[in-house]
Amino acid sequence: MAEMVKTRIRKNDIVQIVAGSGSGLVKSDTTADRGKRGKVLEVDRAKNRAKVQGLKMVFRHLRQSKDPQKPGGGRVEKEAFIALPNLMLVCPKCDEATRTGVRLEKQERTGGKIKTQRIRVCKKCGGDIAVRD
Numbered sequence: 863m864a865e866m867v868k869t870r871i872r873k874n875d876i877v878q879i880v881a882g883s884g885s886g887l888v889k890s891d892t893t894a895d896r897g898k899r900g901k902v903l904e905v906d907r908a909k910n911r912a913k914v915q916g917l918k919m920v921f922r923h924l925r926q927s928k929d930p931q932k933p934g935g936g937r938v939e940k941e942a943f944i945a946l947p948n949l950m951l952v953c954p955k956c957d958e959a960t961r962t963g964v965r966l967e968k969q970e971r972t973g974g975k976i977k978t979q980r981i982r983v984c985k986k987c988g989g990d991i992a993v994r995d
């Protein structure tokens with residue numbers, strides 16, 4: 863039984879879809895995109911899900927509109943939300959989908975104040991995984 867790991871996925875992270883490899887509790891509606899990677903566009907913490915660029919694309923059908931600003935009907939491809947447990951962070955150093963740990967790093971600020979930063983660490987290669995803003 864896999865342990866529950868608190869997801870630390872943030873916006874702009876590169877993630878991989880791992881649907882189906884988990885506990886089976888997660889509805890795997892992402893099977894078609896399994897193994898694919900993309901950049902996180904948006905994280906919805908409240909609902910534990912995220913949108914990933916180019917993954918789990920859905921078509922939204924548009925109605926014909928009289929508004930000249932929005933001509934035509936047709937369909938538009940958009941990203942749909944993916945449950946966070948179906949996503950795994952890709953380590954920028956070893957290029958593997960990995961679980962992350964956290965390393966505490968104390969930084970001395972000017973004035974002698976010590977600030978502790980939580981830095982995500984790849985459990986495979988031990989490298990830091992920086993948050994990209």
Ligand SMILES: [Zn+2]
Pocket residue numbers: 953954955956957958960984985986987988989
């Ligand atoms: Zn790594």
